[in-house]
Amino acid sequence: MGRWEPDAGGRFRMAAMELFVERGYEQTTVADIAERAGLTARTFFRHFADKREVLFSGAEQLQRTMVDALDGAPAPSTPIEAIEAALAATAGFFEDNREFARRRSSVIEANAELRERELIKLATLSAALAEGLRRRGVAEPDASLAAEAGMAVFRVAFASWVAAAEPRSFRAILRASLARLQALAASGPSPGNARKN
Amino acid sequence: MGRWEPDAGGRFRMAAMELFVERGYEQTTVADIAERAGLTARTFFRHFADKREVLFSGAEQLQRTMVDALDGAPAPSTPIEAIEAALAATAGFFEDNREFARRRSSVIEANAELRERELIKLATLSAALAEGLRRRGVAEPDASLAAEAGMAVFRVAFASWVAAAEPRSFRAILRASLARLQALAASGPSPGNARKN
Numbered sequence: 001m002g003r004w005e006p007d008a009g010g011r012f013r014m015a016a017m018e019l020f021v022e023r024g025y026e027q028t029t030v031a032d033i034a035e036r037a038g039l040t041a042r043t044f045f046r047h048f049a050d051k052r053e054v055l056f057s058g059a060e061q062l063q064r065t066m067v068d069a070l071d072g073a074p075a076p077s078t079p080i081e082a083i084e085a086a087l088a089a090t091a092g093f094f095e096d097n098r099e100f101a102r103r104r105s106s107v108i109e110a111n112a113e114l115r116e117r118e119l120i121k122l123a124t125l126s127a128a129l130a131e132g133l134r135r136r137g138v139a140e141p142d143a144s145l146a147a148e149a150g151m152a153v154f155r156v157a158f159a160s161w162v163a164a165a166e167p168r169s170f171r172a173i174l175r176a177s178l179a180r181l182q183a184l185a186a187s188g189p190s191p192g193n194a195r196k197n
Numbered sequence: 198m199g200r201w202e203p204d205a206g207g208r209f210r211m212a213a214m215e216l217f218v219e220r221g222y223e224q225t226t227v228a229d230i231a232e233r234a235g236l237t238a239r240t241f242f243r244h245f246a247d248k249r250e251v252l253f254s255g256a257e258q259l260q261r262t263m264v265d266a267l268d269g270a271p272a273p274s275t276p277i278e279a280i281e282a283a284l285a286a287t288a289g290f291f292e293d294n295r296e297f298a299r300r301r302s303s304v305i306e307a308n309a310e311l312r313e314r315e316l317i318k319l320a321t322l323s324a325a326l327a328e329g330l331r332r333r334g335v336a337e338p339d340a341s342l343a344a345e346a347g348m349a350v351f352r353v354a355f356a357s358w359v360a361a362a363e364p365r366s367f368r369a370i371l372r373a374s375l376a377r378l379q380a381l382a383a384s385g386p387s388p389g390n391a392r393k394n
Contacts, residue, residue, distance in 0.1 A: 078381070116316070184276055185346065186383060189281050
């Protein structure tokens with residue numbers, strides 16, 4: 001087996017996900033993953049620090065995709081319009097990998113340590129979006145509120161998208177979820193009615 | 198020292214927080230906490246499983262407070278109005294303990310494991326609020342979106358409240374943050390303009 005393998009990362013990812021689903025995450029070793037991928041453990045460790053990284057190595061790229069789209073939103077965009085641009089950019093990131101995303105979600109759901117790691121990833125993303133909004137001149141608390149609202153839409157839309165019976169595209173679900181959040185917010189307590197203290 | 202100590206839990210909490218701020222969380226032992234509180238380690242372990250629990254033992258009570266308020270919101274409330282009732286109920290929970298909350302926040306901010314635990318606590322709270330909304334007959338994705346939006350308001354308001362220079366009450370900040378989120382959502386992309394696909 002040569003040192004250089006075309007798309008070895010992709011083969012490891014696919015093999016790992018199959019094994020995580022078949023045997024469980026805890027029960028799968030790097031040696032198992034390498035064997036299933038037809039590669040060596042040595043090659044595995046040139047691509048990933050450990051088996052957990054197979055599930056989370058896309059996080060940085062996702063963050064870059066979202067922040068780039070936020071930075072690139074037209075100047076007159078409102079904070080939520082800029083956040084919508086960041087959300088829309090994730091559709092290209094995920095759309096072709098629904099089956100992978102479904103397996104990944106079920107593996108993460110089944111393991112407390114992985115759920116924690118996922119929460120940290122999402123919190124890091126939210127902080128990066130808030131930082132991006134502040135770079136655009138959005139003051140606090142608006143920057144953090146808009147970023148958190150955007151991540152709420154992302155989380156809820158993602159959970160719908162990976163559900164077995166969901167036929168809509170991720171992009172369509174994102175758009176519908178944001179519209180629902182806007183409708184919910186509009187039906188909230190009137191700020192004018194707020195009692196003082 | 199007697200077995201029974203009036204408000205031993207409170208004394209341990211105060212002593213622990215002082216030491217966490219003075220020496221750092223990692224460097225503080227249960228023996229240190231007990232000594233500072235003038236109580237025994239044995240008594241400590243009747244109140245808390247470990248030193249981390251000193252920081253998180255209020256989580257269940259906070260969740261109960263919020264869910265009870267959500268359940269008690271008048272029947273015709275919209276989802277966001279019910280969430281606002283849950284948020285308003287937390288003001289009573291925190292308002293008298295601002296200095297404790299400030300110290301707690303600084304301790305958690307400085308420690309990755311504690312930040313993870315805090316994220317898990319907040320995600321659990323969000324799930325409990327979504328569940329409460331579903332009990333009220335709110336369908337998905339609205340229940341999860343409204344709960345996540347409420348937790349976004351909570352997180353941002355809490356961070357403002359514990360900031361050094363913030364003079365407003367937690368309740369006033371909560372109310373202002375929710376109003377800001379509503380204003381932001383209203384200035385978002387028009388659902389009517391959403392392209393199809």
